[in-house]
Amino acid sequence: MTDEYTLFEWAGGAGALGKLCEAFYQRVHDDEVLAPVFAGMHPDHPKYVALWLGEVFGGPAGYTTERGGYPHMLRMHLGRAITEPQRRRWVNLMQDAADEVGLPGDPEFRAAFVGYLEWGTRLAVENSRPGADPVRDAPVPKWGWGVAPPYRGSVA
Numbered sequence: 001m002t003d004e005y006t007l008f009e010w011a012g013g014a015g016a017l018g019k020l021c022e023a024f025y026q027r028v029h030d031d032e033v034l035a036p037v038f039a040g041m042h043p044d045h046p047k048y049v050a051l052w053l054g055e056v057f058g059g060p061a062g063y064t065t066e067r068g069g070y071p072h073m074l075r076m077h078l079g080r081a082i083t084e085p086q087r088r089r090w091v092n093l094m095q096d097a098a099d100e101v102g103l104p105g106d107p108e109f110r111a112a113f114v115g116y117l118e119w120g121t122r123l124a125v126e127n128s129r130p131g132a133d134p135v136r137d138a139p140v141p142k143w144g145w146g147v148a149p150p151y152r153g154s155v156a
């Protein structure tokens with residue numbers, strides 16, 4: 001059964017995601033494309049992103065209960081005008097960090113993991129576009145092992 005474990009559990013839980021984000025932001029710090037984007041970030045930003053990822057991947061709802069949930073995450077991206085090269089570098093460095101900290105390398109986990117990174121970063125670009133007016137309030141999304149159906153727009 002594919003849903004016997006959540007992605008959170010399969011990844012190694014909060015500890016593994018914490019290490020992933022520490023390694024990722026270390027790489028960001030040394031990266032010519034992303035260092036300027038994150039120059040003013042909150043010192044605990046890696047912890048918050050780890051909390052977010054944990055909730056998305058089926059772990060505890062800590063980002064919602066402790067950090068303002070989806071509306072806060074969305075606000076943090078509004079107006080940032082994230083570019084495609086920045087987005088792509090973000091995805092690349094996350095995968096480098098996943099290798100570095102030894103997240104599971106099996107095809108199913110990595111496909112689901114990278115699927116979320118692609119989906120989430122493309123939404124971040126869209127939502128950060130100057131003038132974008134995305135829905136402000138929504139639950140933290142959940143990501144699992146499955147395959148996402150095609151997006152058909154908002155159907156009344």
Ligand code: HEM
Nearest residue numbers: 041042045048049052073076082086087090117120121124
């Ligand atoms: C799957 C993709 C992404 C996820 C899951 C994500 C997650 C988050 C979260 C949870 C926050 C708020 C942290 C807090 O509570 O303080 C945040 C803030 C931020 N994100 Fe993202 N993000 C994604 C993509 C991106 C991309 C592609 C960029 C730019 C290349 C970006 C740039 C930023 C910046 C600059 C902040 C503000 C950091 C600070 O000032 O502390 N994000 N992100």
